[in-house]
Amino acid sequence: MNERVDVIMPVASVPDLRVPPLAVTTGDPRVEWVDMPNGTWAFQLRPTMRIPYDPAGAVRARRHLRALPVDLAIRLVFVLIMLTTFVGEGPFLGLSSDTWLWARLGAIIAVIAWSFPLRRWLPEQYPVTQAGRVVRVPHLPCEVAEEWVRLNPETVRIVAENVPVRRYRPRVYVIWSAACFAGALLVGVALVRDAVPGRLWLAVPALLIAAVVAIVKGAAPGLRPTFPRSTDGSR
Structure with a gap:
């Protein structure tokens, strides 16, 4: 199972998708199911996908999901601080322009530093929404991907990795x-x-x-x- 491929499907088909009980990470039938958002935005209205991971992969996926609210808070603070760029010269909210300059620099460093553990916890088989209407589950073993197609012949397609x-x-x-x-x-x-x-x-x-x-x-x-x-x- 060294060769890997991606599977794609319409967003509208996700609620009725039949996912085989094979780990998307290893192909092992011993799986743990994790409800994953079908995109990089975790707090979305689109339905989530139940993805079968091997035990180690499930731990990693759940850790990533627990970190998403923290990621949202950090990014929100970052945006609010960066918006001070459009404030004119002089004090703002009791802070000098030099203080805000240092605050913006600190916000950039914090976002970059936070991205490293967040990316490390992100499983390779994380569903992403592409082109607004297609969900992509990357890096599946070929045998697992073929089983997805067998169970969902109308909606699931196999595509090569890194083809946008x-x-x-x-x-x-x-x-x-x-x-x-x-x-x-x-x-x-x-x-x-x-x-x-x-x-x-x-x-x-x-x-x-x-x-x-x-x-x-x-x-x-x-x-x-x-x-x-x-x-x-x-x-």
Whole structure:
């Protein structure tokens, strides 16, 4: 069972999914079931997935789930602190601008430091939602993935690892990239001419990063899977 693959399925099919009692980590029939969110956002309205792990994998998965509320709190504090970037010069909430600068630096360091244990606890077979409508369970033994397909022939597909699922055609990403580049140029020109507040300079790198991401998505090979209309959530 050295070879590994991923399985994908429509989000709408998750409630009726038939999961074989084989550990997604090792293929062992001795499993422990863990209710996992079918995406990186744990507090979501979408239904969770019951994933069978081997005992060691189940411990790791449960530890990761217990850490998610802490992760949410840390990220919320981080966002609130970073929003002080848009506050003008002078004291804010009784703290000087220099104090807020150090607070932002500390928040960045805290988020980076916290990401290491959180990532270490994340099981490889963690369901993720891709392209808004597809759930992907990565890194399954081939025999286990084939059993998922056998039990759910209409909804489950086997795909190679590291092949991304795309929501749109490549030309959509090209258009989005061009729009982001144009937006960054317009904001940059406005900043040079003092037509907008100086603190909006953050929009320039943000738009440039979005443009690069769109280019990468459009140029890289990807997969746009098709499912029966009764199972893919289409109306």
